[in-house]
Amino acid sequence: MSLVQQSNASNSSGGSGSGNLYDVLELILDRGLVIDAFVRVSIVGIEILKIDVRVVVASVDTYLRFAEACNRLDLESGRKAPTQLTDIVGDTVESGAKGKSKGALTGAVEAFSDSLKSGRDSADDDSEEKEKERRPARKSTASSSRRSTQRREE
């Protein structure tokens, strides 16, 4: 079982710790109430978040990557006893997939984190903030085009 629960609402005196900001970014940017008569400031980065990931999953790149990942798993399972598989293959495939997953979406993810960064560079945000900001962006890049889309067509 794996459950991460994040909350910073109890921290109501000093404002958000923002450790989980990245995880709720789309709520802040895409949900919430709007007043029809008012404008929404055009904000660099928001549109990039809303990329249609279906395009990516149904791409030649993705198909080839899935095929190669299957080939690797298949090969491993032919060689090793099934009971040992999980750990051993886990490492191999994970590192392999990280390299391979630099597909079409990665560029977009990087563009998005760039836009966060460029905003930052012009300002006085301190290095601690930079560190926090990069970490989730990188995490997203590593898994970019893989798992994202699979539910889109239900």
Add this chain to the structure above:
Amino acid sequence: MPTYIYAITGADHPLRLDGLKGVGDPPSDLRTVRTGDLGAVVSDTPSDLRAKRRDLVAHQSVLERLMAEGAALPMRFGLVGPDDDQVLAALEQERESYTARLGELDGRLEYNLKVSRPEESLLREILSASGDVRRLSEFTRQNPGAQKEKMALGELVSQEIQVRQGTVGNEITSVLTAEAERVSAGEPTKAHFLNVSFLVKRDEAAAFSQAVYEEAERRGDDYEFTLNGPLPPYSFV
């Protein structure tokens, strides 16, 4: 000067904002505007507003504070009115609708759940379940130049992934919907096949978290559940 809007509340909300600052650099000062029945938390709008971390945190922090002390309708980040008077006019014009929504959301919180599964574990499941996938995988492994079969394999796997994650996503959502008042499906993210928000009564929040915990336990190590909350009810306004 354009007025940046954070949230709309009822007139009875304490609107305690001490220690908080608004968007912008230097941070803007927060202020409140009120009609007879409603209030709004606003600030001046910085000229170069963008989705910077600093500004997102400011926006979110205001909403979390308001959420802790009463019902509030969270605005989407970046919403700007021409001036305070026109914000007041908008509150007046939509008074009934906002008041009704505040009533519906009073004492309720949003919890956002994201679920991911490592690709490798999913591929392993598909390989063992589908004879077609195994055959194509075996064939392409021995014939690395067989591009057509590779594409067919990839497409088949892609379809299998969508079906399986769709099924699991629906199951998880269904179990947890029973523990919540409302549910709002979000777009899957680049890492998570399931992204769904639940509206939960404040005094049932512990039971809801427990239900998520139990569901995560039932799914086992192959799945990673990330539960964020309590949050302002962004998805339910």
